[in-house]
């Protein structure tokens with residue numbers, strides 16, 4: 001074990017270094033880690049956070065991941081599909097509220113009707129926003145041909161979580177039916193990169209049986225794969241799933257387990273920022289699922305992307321990948337107010353109207369951001385710092401929605 005001050009002064013990290021950072025538990029040591037990561041964020045990508053309006057347009061999925069609340073085998077889920085018109089209306093709302101980018105997310109399907117529908121949605125969004133809204137897709141494993149088709153239609157970022165960089169651990173979290181294969185997912189990430197996307201991936205953090213060394217391996221996988229965007233969050237039980245039932249029966253979902261998973265989630269963000277200073281890193285909704293200040297604390301630990309949910313209110317309760325997902329009862333407008341207050345609390349600014357593309361992508365490809373579409377370090381000017389207790393409570397109340405949450 002190295003002294004923490006020595007570790008935080010390094011600019012390269014071994015597996016052991018990362019495991020030590022990820023495993024920190026002492027509040028003062030975690031605070032030092034988050035401060036170091038936030039300084040790197042401020043220096044390398046700026047104190048500007050970018051919004052991606054998240055449209056969860058369908059919960060129909062052909063897969064059966066053992067941890068997921070909308071897996072094909074979940075019988076209690078009411079299945080839905082948004083229409084193209086609904087998606088375009090939501091995209092216009094996102095554009096009109098100056099978010100800069102949208103994420104289209106759904107369960108996984110590979111049938112021709114679905115592929116055509118996504119293509120139409122991408123082209124439609126480009127059309128109704130004059131090409132000015134950035135589009136990220138998060139619709140699972142597809143052929144390289146499909147990825148290329150959607151890219152040509154206007155999508156330019158793609159999120160596909162590897163979930164676990166260890167093929168053996170991945171296999172333990174998925175059915176052994178020959179349709180949930182780590183190698184396929186890994187190959188998809190390579191195909192996305194060849195197709196020209198900014199590529200994002202991530203993992204679940206704090207799973208039963210997952211060590212700090214395994215999490216360090218996950219970060220090294222991101223680095224070695226030259227990943228542009230990272231979206232990872234703490235594991236939260238979905239009670240009506242095989243993994244959720246096993247965790248509940250084994251007593252592995254107590255308050256203490258959830259608190260530790262939250263700590264690990266922040267530690268992973270901070271360690272990722274130190275290891276990959278130019279990457280875009282999301283403060284995911286799952287953080288807030290375990291701690292009401294989760295997302296702003298994620299920003300203070302080095303994240304620079306938020307994904308406000310803009311899913312139609314009548315579908316939100318049917319898109320619960322895990323129990324207790326936040327924002328299910330809120331409108332898009334409430335989410336917008338609430339998140340902006342959280343960003344300001346963190347001492348950052350929102351990069352309004354900017355795509356907020358990944359500096360790591362521009363570094364990897366030698367491309368430059370399009371005029372007016374700031375990369376991570378562009379956008380609004382940084383605010384002068386004020387001291388915020390990273391592990392503690394923020395200092396003032398941001399908005400009515402947040403106030404309601406506290407009561």
Ligand code: SF4
Pocket residue numbers: 061062063064065068069070071072106107108140
């Ligand atoms: S994690 Fe994704 S692919 Fe797996 S069951 Fe859930 S929605 Fe489908």
